[in-house]
Amino acid sequence: QKEVEQNSGPLSVPEGAIASLNCTYSDRGSQSFFWYRQYSGKSPELIMFIYSNGDKEDGRFTAQLNKASQYVSLLIRDSQPSDSATYLCAASSGSARQLTFGSGTQLTVLP
């Protein structure tokens, strides 16, 4: 059974701080990794994807991938109250037929 694990939180950070969200996965064949943001009552929205080891930056967001440790993280710099949401980590297998999601980490950015 392929698994993607996330700390459910809630994670609270003050406005302007760095929020760090973590994810581990069990399937070593996983090759693509995604972070989705989901506001309460809304559908998930893709914010970052990463395929290669290392860091990938997009604005205030940085995704980090370490395949040897089977670990993916998302850093949000200069956190804003509008970043308060549930963040879902997802991984797809080498065959890329399925996407497995973690249960999500709830982030609250305090003004």
Added chain:
Amino acid sequence: EAQVTQNPRYLITVTGKKLTVTCSQNMNHEYMSWYRQDPGLGLRQIYYSMNVEVTDKGDVPEGYKVSRKEKRNFPLILESPSPNQTSLYFCASSLRQGRFEQYFGPGTRLTVT
């Protein structure tokens, strides 16, 4: 506007009454998928389709059927709904199999009494 649409958005029904939730995308995506989301369990894949007439089971397919007769549409069918199928359902699509930048529909909240 590029989008994935689902209908209905909200549905309350009774056990055993067949229902269909429609999903349509206007992005010419090959890959489409259905998920259910339950508190504490996250998003779990029900069925997916890599192209027209090609469908396969996800992690929780029991009690569901799908069809893909046209590229843009991927309806989810519950032949005999039961209360344990009460959930929030999302349809999603992506350009093709190898790229999983999935775009999600707005969701359908289903209650089976």
